Amino acid sequence: MSQTGPISETRSCTRDGEGRLAGAQAEGGGPEACDWARAVAFDQAHLWHPYAALGAPVWPVVAADGVRLTLADGRRLIDGMSSWWAAIHGYNHPVLNRAVSEQLARMAHVMFGGFTHAPAIELGRRLVDLTPAPLEKVFLCDSGSVAVEVAIKMAIQYWQARGRPAKHRLLTVRGGYHGDTFAAMSVCDPVTGMHRLFTGLVPEQVFAPRPACRFDGPWEPSAISAFADLISAHEDELAAVILEPIAQGAGGMWFYHPQYLREVRALCDAHAVLLIADEIATGFGRTGRFLACDHAMVTPDILCLGKALTGGYMTLAATLTTAEIATTIGQSPAGCLMHGPTFMANPLACAAAVASVDLLTASDWQIRVADSEGQLARELDACRGLAAVGDVRVLGAIGVVETRAAIDLPALTARFVEAGVWLRPFGRLVYLMPPYIISPEDLSMLTATITRVLSDI
Ligand SMILES: *Cc1c(COP(=O)(O)O)cnc(C)c1O
Numbered sequence: 001m002s003q004t005g006p007i008s009e010t011r012s013c014t015r016d017g018e019g020r021l022a023g024a025q026a027e028g029g030g031p032e033a034c035d036w037a038r039a040v041a042f043d044q045a046h047l048w049h050p051y052a053a054l055g056a057p058v059w060p061v062v063a064a065d066g067v068r069l070t071l072a073d074g075r076r077l078i079d080g081m082s083s084w085w086a087a088i089h090g091y092n093h094p095v096l097n098r099a100v101s102e103q104l105a106r107m108a109h110v111m112f113g114g115f116t117h118a119p120a121i122e123l124g125r126r127l128v129d130l131t132p133a134p135l136e137k138v139f140l141c142d143s144g145s146v147a148v149e150v151a152i153k154m155a156i157q158y159w160q161a162r163g164r165p166a167k168h169r170l171l172t173v174r175g176g177y178h179g180d181t182f183a184a185m186s187v188c189d190p191v192t193g194m195h196r197l198f199t200g201l202v203p204e205q206v207f208a209p210r211p212a213c214r215f216d217g218p219w220e221p222s223a224i225s226a227f228a229d230l231i232s233a234h235e236d237e238l239a240a241v242i243l244e245p246i247a248q249g250a251g252g253m254w255f256y257h258p259q260y261l262r263e264v265r266a267l268c269d270a271h272a273v274l275l276i277a278d279e280i281a282t283g284f285g286r287t288g289r290f291l292a293c294d295h296a297m298v299t300p301d302i303l304c305l306g307k308a309l310t311g312g313y314m315t316l317a318a319t320l321t322t323a324e325i326a327t328t329i330g331q332s333p334a335g336c337l338m339h340g341p342t343f344m345a346n347p348l349a350c351a352a353a354v355a356s357v358d359l360l361t362a363s364d365w366q367i368r369v370a371d372s373e374g375q376l377a378r379e380l381d382a383c384r385g386l387a388a389v390g391d392v393r394v395l396g397a398i399g400v401v402e403t404r405a406a407i408d409l410p411a412l413t414a415r416f417v418e419a420g421v422w423l424r425p426f427g428r429l430v431y432l433m434p435p436y437i438i439s440p441e442d443l444s445m446l447t448a449t450i451t452r453v454l455s456d457i
Contacts, residue, residue: 059071067437075417119345136323142316171242214393247287261298274302288366377399
């Protein structure tokens with residue numbers, strides 16, 4: 001059996017007594033056998049995966065524990081991705097498992113229209129406590145993209161309520177990523193966000209250059225001048241500035257100077273424009289501070305959280321704002337914020353989030369993230385000398401190796417799997433954002449594999 005390709009898995013799998021697909025190694029397998037090659041063939045014929053053509057390679061995963069993912073053929077991979085910034089405590093965590101199953105035994109879901117429940121209230125309390133004081137009104141959303149939609153609606157409805165409906169556009173910086181729904185897409189980087197596919201369909205927003213000053217480099221006051229010119233030229237039509245504070249994620253994995261964020265905050269105040277901080281990727285400690293805004297001691301008017309909110313267990317996000325914004329919207333002719341998803345504040349997801357937030361706040365995450373940061377900086381430094389590598393940057397538990405030229409992503413991903421690690425590079429970026437619980441030995445496996453694989457391309 002080949003160990004190289006994702007679709008060559010041929011080991012059989014079984015269903016256990018409760019009907020779950022389980023790996024061939026699992027104990028107590030029932031009689032119903034299936035063939036992973038056929039199962040994967042079905043997937044490739046019928047299921048879309050994120051930003052991938054039908055039929056793109058996929059590896060079947062049957063279990064996950066701590067920082068290890070078990071493939072259907074029994075191979076175990078060290079996870080360098082935290083399932084896209086989310087699984088900060090690792091997989092199959094007993095505390096999170098218990099929180100979800102206890103909630104499941106009580107109530108899986110109930111509509112949030114007209115009802116409330118303990119998991120939502122408990123989560124709301126924690127989010128209000130953990131975020132800067134003016135942020136005290138919480139909207140619980142289904143996903144990060146929806147949290148961004150809600151943030152944008154809040155900003156637009158706020159200016160409508162203030163009698164300034166012309167203030168409905170957004171200013172952002174290039175290199176950002178804010179999600180895949182239409183309003184969120186309109187503020188993603190216009191090139192990597194593929195705006196041209198949707199020209200005329202996504203609202204046209206105002207874009208400043210990507211912040212040029214590196215996080216750990218010197219501050220050059222000229223770095224903010226293009227942004228300053230744009231905000232003053234467009235202030236009468238701008239509802240808000242939206243950006244990922246300090247660390248841009250899927251738009252380019254770029255870390256910029258905290259002074260840039262302080263200047264943005266001051267310019268927003270000077271020009272009566274709201275500031276939306278999209279901390280969906282950076283929140284919950286990933287950059288070394290609880291919020292990336294904390295690097296600059298900046299408080300936004302609207303804050304989006306997601307990804308790690310449930311420790312990677314379920315989809316849930318939150319948009320927080322101030323009493324002033326919420327009250328102004330409430331007193332408008334509309335009378336309320338015009339949003340309300342069917343599965344708003346799903347109790348299972350809220351219970352997972354409460355448990356995840358408590359696990360995090362009770363842990364020594366600051367030390368763990370700082371240790372990962374130090375180790376990533378030391379070990380990825382070896383990549384700097386490689387011919388293929390153009391830049392290496394590290395912030396908190398995020399390590400980025402940028403190559404000079406485009407890389408063959410499917411081939412690279414397959415090489416990583418062969419080497420026993422899970423990494424999902426994009427563009428010219430090979431990056432790591434492991435669970436906070438990763439051991440130094442496992443983290444070394446990840447960095448050494450990146451160095452080795454990049455040294456022969
Ligand atoms: C992932 C992400 C989103 C979108 O979240 P989804 O849950 O995928 O909709 C928005 N903003 C940022 C910064 C993100 O990293």
